[in-house]
Amino acid sequence: MEASVTRAGGPAALRFAGLPELERLRTLDAEPAERAAAFADACRLNVLYMIARAGSGHIGTSFSSIDVVSWLHLEVLRDGDRYFSSKGHDAPGLYAVLIALGRLPFEKLDRLRRLGGLPGHPDVLSTPEVVTNTGSLGMGISKAKGFVLADRLSGRPGGRVFVLTGDGELQEGQFWESLASAANRSLHEITVIVDHNKIQSDIWVTDVSDLGDLRAKVEAFGWAVGRCDGNDPRSLGPALGELEGRAADRPKLLIADTLKGAGVSFMEPHGLPPRGDELYAYHSGAPSPEEYERAVDEIEERLAARLEALGQPPLRLEEAEAPARSAPASPQKLVPAYGETLADLAEAEPRLVALDADLMLDTGLIPFRTRHPERFVECGIAEQDMVSQAAAMALAGLLPAVHSFGCFLSTRPNEQIYNQCTEGTKVIYAGSLVGLVPGGPGHSHQSVRDISALGAMPGMSLLEPASEHEARLCIEWAVREAPGSVYIRLVSVPWELGFEPPRAERLVPGRGEVVRHGGDAVMVGAGPVVLSQAYAAAGRLAERGLECTVVALPWLRDVDGPWLAELAAGGPIFCLDNHYAAGGQGDAVAAALAAHDSAPVAAVHRLAVDRVPECGTNDEVLRAHGLDAEGIAARVGAAMPSRV
């Protein structure tokens, strides 16, 4: 899971361990456990470097798991074995290890979350060393089973599969769903290691949805279970060996007790109170310059002591300039606007309850939790369970608002949402982190399929606001006026519109606001990202003599065709979708205009995401998909050659 926070500023110079030094640690003449600990610390330094340079990334989980990842790669894995992380957001840790082993090009160290670089979550197509795409939680053991069955079927038996999971991840039903057949088929090739750092996203697992007696649970499913200190190779190595010896014929799971942020004292959760309002600060996002310096100093010092004890000189770090980063001057922040309004509305609407799937910070729910704690239901990373609970609450007379990232909310509980809609009740679904940006987390988190996945829910309205004002209108309409369920699609990145946001007092179903007038063509879209680019594109096209109307249309499914056709006045319409073309707003526009009751328009063009989204900076990603101002202007101009 992924927040999009980047701390302000950035360190002036960043330090990293170069290949020769990494090679020295990898081949250190020492006990394997000593060597692995030193190697892992060097990789920690490079994780910090990558994340500080990228401006975002998951430090906490990369650090909690990096001793496990290092040990496996140095001492355990052999040809034919596979290793992957099911949680996936520990990718910087994996990349650092693979770079240190020479299995990824060293120059990729500078390319975390950059176009053509190392994606925020693992991706097989861009990174051949990656075994499978993860980042959507809970799929790891199922995939391990598929690999083992394929190997057995293909006459290549014997390869082992090591899967790292998170602990919050174990709240996902698929984890438990996947256990049974592994035991029934005696898939002894599989070893699962749980990175049990006890914090999921920002608070303690026990406070979100306590795992209970994890050993007893997994053993009851017929697996062999071990436990160790996952940040200490002297504990980890023997525990893996013991488990292998004890259960040669069964799938195995090792609970590795770890610390989130392990290896940097102030990133470890010492003193983080249970059930408090304080959040763990290093789940995602880059460290501040001061934090970066303190963290590097601490690791460097400990590593020097390790090396000195082995009669070795300290690690020599190399330096590189930190990239400059700028923040938008007056961005629209939709998620906080949504969240504050939801909490406000709950004052007058006692039926309103808010359900969260371990993303309360990222979905704007902190104000609601603070002001209405008794009506805040933390469900953990269990979206199916969350939605079905909400469905029953709605049947019992409440008005539930259900939250997660759009990529998860529209897909994982897709059948549960349909089931709720068939009951004729009203539930509000708020999906944040939608669209191409932030471009850093990669395609598991870039929600560009949610309109399609939810588009045919009977009675559901789909809305995407472009501004803070519109975000407030959307949730107000959903709570007060909507006749059925509503999906509110929220861009999470603070975003500069480049034009004055419309100030309509209320939403008119099917219609939007004209933010720019022009007589040649109409550009229509929803949300701040495509509208800011469309507005800028219209400016460029005007310089070339082509005047475009730009329409902010928050309705993603219900489109007032005659109203839009009148705006187009016979000219072409360009639909801009922060989403795949299929099933996006453009399809709804085309269908509304194709019916016989609209005036004819010249054509409906869909400018949309045309392939699995690229990972990179926001600018890189929009440009790569032709959805930046320049790309839009070029495509609109090309479609109207006689006019430019």
Added chain:
Amino acid sequence: MEASVTRAGGPAALRFAGLPELERLRTLDAEPAERAAAFADACRLNVLYMIARAGSGHIGTSFSSIDVVSWLHLEVLRDGDRYFSSKGHDAPGLYAVLIALGRLPFEKLDRLRRLGGLPGHPDVLSTPEVVTNTGSLGMGISKAKGFVLADRLSGRPGGRVFVLTGDGELQEGQFWESLASAANRSLHEITVIVDHNKIQSDIWVTDVSDLGDLRAKVEAFGWAVGRCDGNDPRSLGPALGELEGRAADRPKLLIADTLKGAGVSFMEPHGLPPRGDELYAYHSGAPSPEEYERAVDEIEERLAARLEALGQPPLRLEEAEAPARSAPASPQKLVPAYGETLADLAEAEPRLVALDADLMLDTGLIPFRTRHPERFVECGIAEQDMVSQAAAMALAGLLPAVHSFGCFLSTRPNEQIYNQCTEGTKVIYAGSLVGLVPGGPGHSHQSVRDISALGAMPGMSLLEPASEHEARLCIEWAVREAPGSVYIRLVSVPWELGFEPPRAERLVPGRGEVVRHGGDAVMVGAGPVVLSQAYAAAGRLAERGLECTVVALPWLRDVDGPWLAELAAGGPIFCLDNHYAAGGQGDAVAAALAAHDSAPVAAVHRLAVDRVPECGTNDEVLRAHGLDAEGIAARVGAAMPSRV
């Protein structure tokens, strides 16, 4: 889960227990256990009556659970309590009990699976006594939690929730996902009763995906667990009481050992061999006339003995004529054609593997399993796990074909399918039971949202064949030619086309076959249901002077716009969707024609499913949604008033 088999013929006369007799049993002066057993047997007779009359329905699970349902309703439930079945397909049993209690109108006994009657799976909107919509498996405990939390929040604490589940259903991840917070929040109001009849769909649970030590598993999640004979009220009653006393502060689960088809000796699985090719015969579908007679006689005889022991006269049954039923003369049977071809293709394609989610009979996989047992992977009712396993198999070089009903396959593992598609591999998804018909099972099983839910999967082709020949072409194209993943959408009901199916030698991407020529308008659709109705509608319209072209277009997403525009020759196009309008084939047609590279057409009209599907006979349902020949002709005629 639902097969659509109706045994040929039907009994000449059907027998049922009328209200006075039901009332006599309900108030029988006897021990509660004796009374409940007699009451349940009378309800069994009415279940048989309803299913024989409807021509389909789930006898096996209605009979295994009816002693539990009777006991709860006679002796346990009080005001403020809720009862519902999570599996849902035992609805005939629930209806029989509610009718016997006078809580549903008695005349509904004649209306199982009929328009305005009692749906094949529970539905809150049409049946007020129903607590929540089920039929999609695994949601029960989540919903129970939602009810309890809502009651607590609303200041109505104390109401208990009793949830019946299947045992195959426990393979669904959501079941396990839902357990944790019930224990953590001490939701003692919840009692789950597992109808442990040990057969799921057609074979033993142990052969599909063994549940292992169920008691240990559930206890490890912090629940109190009991066990009893679920077909014997003398065991069931005390077991429920014991559990209540032992665990007043915890959620409870009672494993009720039952027999599928309990109460009719030849419907119980005595002698059904493990891991054999023999299937349990009474999961769904109506009994033959002979089976019906034998079953009624056996229950009647046993009940008479029960009553005699209590000094009571035997049950007096009433009679009603059995409805006549006709079968199509030369129907297209798409699923067997698909299944045989898949097995054939596997001869030459060693990479082909078939994965099933406990529906091998209904998805046409018996030939594959028989001919390629080593490449047949039974995953159980665990669609997420199935798809992620297939994804890994594809990465490892295999070509997996994944099977379930369309309503489940497109939704439950929706995120897992997307994850696979982002890996750039090829997996074939075959969804059967799609569209409005069979109309009997109700909306949980009427897959009219699958095109939308899968429509934006990157690189995926979506296909729906209209004939056996086209079904063969689709799977051949998917295996041999498709560049990426494919979804094949299969109508399960044997269906009469009414026209000679086209015999093209191969599929041409984006294009279809003209099955009727006419110069005034074009009707386009996929699959046998809408095409048969369109063809018949074209005949009616021709009588009124309007000549329509009818196009069988198997491509649901990729449409060759210029080709279709040329066929339309400037006239209107009517898109017929066995699916909701949003995200259906009509949207793809509209979008393809709206782009600038097609000749203009007068209009694109979408004739599609406009609301949550009705439950009823196939004819009733098509008519109710205006998708029968008459409805189509009327709507096409109305859109072209100048021509008719």
